[in-house]
Amino acid sequence: MxxxxxxxxxxxxxxxxxxxxxxxxxxxxxxxxxxxxxxxxxxxxxxxxxxxxxxxxxxxxxxxxxxxxxxxxxxxxxxxxxxxxxxxxxxxxxxxxxxxxxxxxxxxxxxxxxxxxxxxxxxxxxxxxxxxxxxxxxxxxxxxxxxxxxxxxxxxxxxxxxxxxxxxxxxxxxxxxxxxxxxxxxxxxxxxxxxxxxxxxxxxxxxxxELTAALSGPVLFFTATEFDRLAERLPDVAESCGPTWDDHRADIERILAMVVEAGITTARGIVPGSADELAALVAGRGDDPVDDVAYDYAEELADRGVGVPWPPARNDACWCGSGAKYKKCCLPRSRQGD
Ligand SMILES: [Zn+2]
Ligand SMILES: [Zn+2]
Incomplete structure (x- = not known):
């Protein structure tokens, strides 16, 4: 029960x-x-x-x-x-x-x-x-x-x-x-x-x-496949950055829209992560808070140069990897829940 x-x-x-x-x-x-x-x-x-x-x-x-x-x-x-x-x-x-x-x-x-x-x-x-x-x-x-x-x-x-x-x-x-x-x-x-x-x-x-410092870091993102895997490997993390993949994408779109609105130009974009890599890092770091590990992982991914630029042009493929045009995919998500 x-x-x-x-x-x-x-x-x-x-x-x-x-x-x-x-x-x-x-x-x-x-x-x-x-x-x-x-x-x-x-x-x-x-x-x-x-x-x-x-x-x-x-x-x-x-x-x-x-x-x-x-x-x-x-x-x-x-x-x-x-x-x-x-x-x-x-x-x-x-x-x-x-x-x-x-x-x-x-x-x-x-x-x-x-x-x-x-x-x-x-x-x-x-x-x-x-x-x-x-x-x-x-x-x-x-x-x-x-x-x-x-x-x-x-x-x-x-x-x-x-x-x-x-x-x-x-x-x-x-x-x-x-x-x-x-x-x-x-x-x-x-x-x-x-x-x-x-x-x-x-x-x-x-x-x-302070806002600039908090928002200008790379934003960790999981594709649909990786997000499913994340829900298996690290259910708490999937829950907090979801709970669904749509929520996850909408959150990222909203954060980045906020960064732009605040006039912060130093943002380092979206970095697609691997659920297995993150799970291995979490396991290896003992008692470290998962948030800290995820933050370091995002930095490491950015250093590897895997960042996805944001925003895409309205008619280009969306950054989330759905294959849909940005204007029909994540762009409108930033306005949901307003
Ligand atoms: Zn006054
Ligand atoms: Zn999208």
Missing amino acids: PVASALSADELDQLAEEAAERGEPTAGAAELVAVVDEGRLADPQDDVIALGLAAELLFQAEDLAGSLALTDRTADAHRAHGSAPDLVLMFRARLLFLLDRADEAMAELTPLRPLLTSDPDAAAEIAEALVAGGRGDTAHEWLTSAVDEARAALPETDELDEAGELATEIMYALVTARHAVRHELGLPHDSLDEMAEELEAAAEEEHRA
């Missing part, structure tokens, strides 16, 4: 994301709550993740009362594990404001205010809650005084120890949240806003560089 396997934190994220993409946030929330209630968590401490995601989904579904109830459950779960529910309470305050329970919202937020200068996640959450309650002025006042306080903690050198890194991160969170609030209030740029925009641009550039 098949038994539903326990879900990891990543799988919970995926479940929530897919429900949101399908436009079924309420069903997704119910599913996540069921996972908790039926004890189907790989790690029981992940109930805070499942319940928190469910609360967000109900928020998306505009079921504010339902979201509030789940937020309370999430906060209780945090307390049961001995962890602080601070961020959950900030979200709870936002819900209370939206439910016209402003006094309760302020009672929730006020004791959390000191976190602005100690927790880098606090600034955006607190600001969003206050702005949702029409209290942009309060948000502005809190953030500005927190900036003054945080400035004193900033390190004077560029060589950051752990405390210095945290202080910098908090400063970034404060000035960017303050910048957003000031735009919301229609205030003109001041010198901190200039700084915020410079920092935001730098973070954007860093993000792009």
